[in-house]
Amino acid sequence: MNQRTIKKAIAITGIGLHSGEPVDLEFHPQPIDTGIIFERSDIEGSAPIPASAFLVQDTMMSSNLVFGGTRVGTVEHLLSAIAGLGIDNLLIRVSASEIPIMDGSASPFIGLLLQSGFCEQDAPKKFLRIVRPVRVNVDDKWAELRPYDGFELNFEIDFEHPAFNKDYQHAQLQFSTQNFIEQLSEARTFGFLQDIETLRKNNLALGGSMDNAIVIDDTRVLNTEGLRFADEFVRHKILDAIGDLYLIGYPILGRFNAYKSGHALNNLLVREILSDENNFEIVTFDDNVTSPIEYLPLKGLTVEG
Template sequence: MILQRTLAQAVTATGVGLHSGERVKLTLRPAAPDSGIVFRRTDLDPVVDVRAEPALVNDTRLSSTLVTDTGVRIGTIEHLMSAFAGLGIDNLVIEVTAAEMPIMDGSAAPFIYLLQSAGIVDQAKPKRFIRVKQPIEVVEGDKWVKLEPYAGFSVELSIEFNHPAFNRAPQQVRIDFSGHSYIDEISRARTFGFMHEVEYMKSQGLGLGGNLNNAIVIDDEYVLNPEGLRFPDEFVRHKILDAIGDLYIVGHPLIAAFSGHKSGHAMNNALLRKLLATPSAWEFVSFADAIDVPSSFHRLPLAE
């Protein structure tokens, strides 16, 4: 049987919020089967728990942020959620001392390291997948995202920036996880932004913690980071990292092909909401025998 997963023990890290600039302590704790991904604001009195679910993604300005009906915020969760998806973690409590996750180096790799250092364990309940049964699409002008039936999990994204730094490599990537490793090919891709956007972002209270250590920064022509890019097509790979995290807010791995053009957090969330609102388009499935699981999920790192 393919089982749910959590951590073997708690693990803690500290960092800075990309948009708030606030210092934040992050503690990841094991959670019971079927409890899902729950964020806990320990800086509030009383402490507030917020479960990750698509209906609570109510701010998508440059990140995915959960906002409850009482205004409690859990910001910039997509990189952490992407790491959970990459390691197949189902149940976890994420304690934070601020309204935003730490940005770390701008990718999911530090979170992968944290999770693996804590140890990943199987639990005595079957893992529940969401299998997409019919296509679901969201279109806004020349932007679109789509989920289609597929015997596994694949992501294909394209971006479009008329800029020298982007034109040096393909702006479209397809990753089928039956033959590719999330950790090796996606987790290290960093978030990016343009110098000319910085002042506007700061006027909106965003990007206050950003620097060359946690984001790729681009001027009118070049990447400003002294070390350059980690992949020639790091920009679109980071968009894939984001999309995987945004999709995992649904709380279950998807058996589907996801594709999109010029998509972002808002459209990814709209796609999930449309999927959930179309009961005929999906179903929950579990697998009694590992041999029946789509090969895209065979590459998940082994639990302890």
């Protein structure tokens, strides 16, 4: 199984969740072993910002990278889409300090990247295989990765709130491109009305609306169209985790279990794993061995734009 980049450059415009202003986003193919890198198109000569867990500086509402004083915020939904499609090498140019929020899910990014199509590159795809369990916790929240032949995610949330049905607060995903696209990519971010009002008073979330988030008041979901899945909240938490975990620098082979985790704890887990080389190994799969993760065949994914 080989590395993958996109076939041709492609662009999209959305709005920034915090600024409320239009943000231009461009994707460009990259050579073997580049990894995922960001660049600020509004700052002349800005250095590339690698998608690395060690550059995550604040996790207030999203995962935000800061490198040499330059910031690219709200990277997790885009990184989740990139991980979902198995893209190894990509340059993302963005015209502001945050990735546009689009509809609050990963689906618009998936649509755009599929339009570009994919190129298989002449070098083996590298995976990070978890070889011993690693767990982090803060208060009653925890997250862990365990050895597993594939990539499985189990997530549980625990909201005491009438909008959160007790039966729909746990979800499991066997990671594959198809499962990602069908079961996860459309799950939107969510927020509570009273938090959004507080954020607005502090000049944050100015672009936030029911067009890009599920908004919940004291009793119910306010979006007239309702939820996309009965368990959309926990599916979105898995979507976030896949994006946060991709900051480890490779697709992961392991089982991720989490209880009430979020961006901060996901980042702590990644740093904890990378802090000791005995926790993991980097592996590749040659042509004769089936990879434990199923990315759709390139031709199956390519939509000529």
